[in-house]
Amino acid sequence: MNFNFIGKKISSITSILPENESFFDDEISNYNFPPKKSRILKELMGYEKHRVASPNTLASDFIIAGFEHLFTNNIIEKDEIDAFIYVTQSPDYLVPQTSTIIQHKVGLKKDILCFDLNQGCAGFIHGLFQAFFMLENPKIQKVAIANSDVLSHKVNKKDRNSYPLVGDGGSIAIVEASKIKNEIFCFNQTFGENALAISIPAGGFKLPSTDATAKDFEDEDGNIRSLNNLVMQGASVFSFVQEYVPVMVDSLLKEAKLSKEEIDYFLFHQPNKFMLEKLADKMQIPHHKMPNNIVQNFGNGSGITIPLNICFNLSSDAKKNPLKVCLGGFGVGLTLSGIIMDLEKIPHLQLITLKESYANLTE
Template sequence: MDLYFKDKDITGMLVILPSNEIYFEEEMENYNFSTAKSLKLKAALGLNKRRVVEEGVCASDLAIKGLDYLFLNGKLKREDIDALLFVTQSPDYIMPPTSNVIQGHFNLKQDIICLDINQGCAGFIVGLNQAFMLLDQPSISKVILINADVLSPKVSKRDRNSNPLIGDAASITIIEKSSNKTEIFGTIKMDGTGAFSLQIPAGGAKLPISSETSEMVEDVSGNFRSKENLVMKGDDVFNFVQTEVPPMIESLLNTAKVDKEEVDYYMFHQPNKFMLNKVADKIGVNRDKIPSNVVENFGNSSGVTIPIVTWFNAEHEVKQKRLKICFSGFGVGLTWASLIMDVGPFSFCEMIEY
């Protein structure tokens, strides 16, 4: 599905990272794998360290920390928020919506739209699309998009497929109406036939948590996890990304009438370095234009990886000038989505620690 928006702008971006840092070598003994093979895995996927929350910290805690920072430093006014979007796959509660919890915490105005969106790897793109649509309303001028995921508690420490990859993080993106006469081209696709390539089997209504769901079981590759843990079919996900993402980007470039070399950065979701390098080669762009350095420094934090890769690689540029960026997210759902837009100068692009 092709999408098109006009006269909308991202005006600021804040990343919130846990201060707790774990190195790959600290957890190698948990894996049913030799040291040599573990280090080979580390090199192949670009693993090193990741950020994870302390026990008891929820996605809303990271978001509230970020909003507190923006309010206290005069970067955002409470009364200016017309919509608050909270994109996560690790909500605080089944009910109420976490967006309403945050709105209540700050006693924001009642004349506001609060919306939780259950999306993961493509959640930043889905959230931007929703923000752009809301901004078409005359009564909405500023949308706050919060992406936050705390998935590390849902990953088995004995699962070498997922545990070394997963990080926790949040981001806050400010989206507003623009006088710059901007054009934004987008595309989004979904395929539920592959929904179970990435899943947490237990914990919802279909399979409630019980003593049976917490039992640790060894898979054919020697990983141990329970039905309450994240399970990823790595080969399926890799093949999906390599098959679907490059043609999506090529189609989007054609629709937007943009040459691939005109794009300053391709800020993509960060599954791992190996996968992103292969995508860059298939698209036919220099690997430097598709930064792949987030997992090795912070971990894969689902939809938050796109704001992180933007801050980490273009913090100063995006505050100083206009850039043409292709944002793309792909994964759980299965969902894959992209946007091409001009961004900057941002009023802020920063990181704070929780």
């Protein structure tokens, strides 16, 4: 599905990360594999270190800290936010929605639209879709999109397939109307027949968590996890990305009447370095135009990888220069989502750290 918008911009992005760094070399003994094989995987996938939240840190803690940073530094006023979209797969509760808890804790006005989106890898893109739709209404002037997850809480430390790449954290993007009436080109497809390629089997109403679902087992590849833990069918997801992301990008370029060379950056969700390098090679895109270093430095934080990519890799460029970018989210669902848009100069790009003492105070 292709659909378009006119005259919307991202005016601020704040990425919030836990202070704790965990290093792949220190985790090798956790895995049921020879260290030599694990180090080969490290080089291939780009594993180095990842940010992992403490067990008592909630996904909402990152967003509360992010909002307080925005308000303290006068980047935006509380009453300016007319809608708040919270995208997570790590909610504080099943009921109520976490967006309302955050709204109260940070003091957002009551005359506001608040809702949660359950989305992961394409979560930032889906948040932008919703914000763009909302901004079509003149009553809504500014929308805050927050993404955060603490997926390390749901990954087994003995699972070499998933634990080395997972990262925690959050991001807040402020989206508003732009005086420059540039067109935004959007694309989305859903492949629900492969939804369980990335899943947490137990914990929902279909299979509630029990003592039995908490028992560890070893899969056919030697990874150890329980049914309460995140599982990814790596080969299936890799094939999905390599087959369908190029089709999505070609469709967006056709709609926008642009060539690949006219795009300054391809800012995609980052599952790992290997997958993005192979994707860039297949699409004949120079590696410097498709950054792939987020997992290496921070881990795969699901919906935060795209805004974190902008803050980490484009901070000086995006603050000074307008950029034409292609954003791409792909994974959980399985979902395929993309946007071609102009990033106008973004004066506020921040990467801050959530102190563990702060997280304890927000319980």
